[in-house]
Amino acid sequence: MLPGQTFTISEAAEMTGLSIDTLRYYEKIGLVVSPKRGPGGQRMYGSEDVGKIQFVTYLKRTNMPLKKIIAYVQSYNQQDEDSCYALLDEHRSSIESKLTELNTTLQLIRYKLEHFQEIKDGKEKGGNL
Template structure:
């Protein structure tokens, strides 16, 4: 899943420049955009609201994941506001994909423990990389086996439900023929 661009907003902006913390662009009271010049290498930084919109997580979920150690704490801007980097957003987008598959928090934590991304792996793989990939493969294989078992159980329930519907629809059809 790629990064989504934030929706464009049509608001007048108030721009304040603070030499210590960077530029503060404030739109409507409900939406703030923060750009911190002191970010990692001066890169684009995102507010927690923007990250929630980009990744599909709620603001409360982002805070909770940080609190339990599933994600690392983001940088902080003026006043202690969270400032997420592009790398943070990519990692959270990956985490959202894992969540959608139904992985537990413990499994997601184990999956992300090494914090490595293998989008463009360097070959030959190091022993450490091979170990990380093997661990992730095991986690996903076990999860897939559970999902397949759930799928079989659900297919059985769906079949039984269809049989019941056919039975009751048959009764209703017989009644209309008799009338």
């Protein structure tokens, strides 16, 4: 993306992986600032708009609640760095905790898979468990 470059709503949707309806909904609830309008009132997203939408998408994918994402966006728009930092730091902590839980579960699954592979190999070699 080049600075000053603009995109239609369908292009922005494709670039962010969101649907056109989702982009409109995000605009309606204040999650995304209403973009500039082109000829005929067509939404024209700038590179910065698309970048912000992508970041919101990342936060959503990491299960940040929509209310907290909205609070972050509002704080960002008000240039309240302390609030932005606090919201992101809290979310980072939540993600790290979930990653720890997932890694523990992954280790257990790997152990079980090895166990079942040993059983499977034993059966193939004459049934020794």
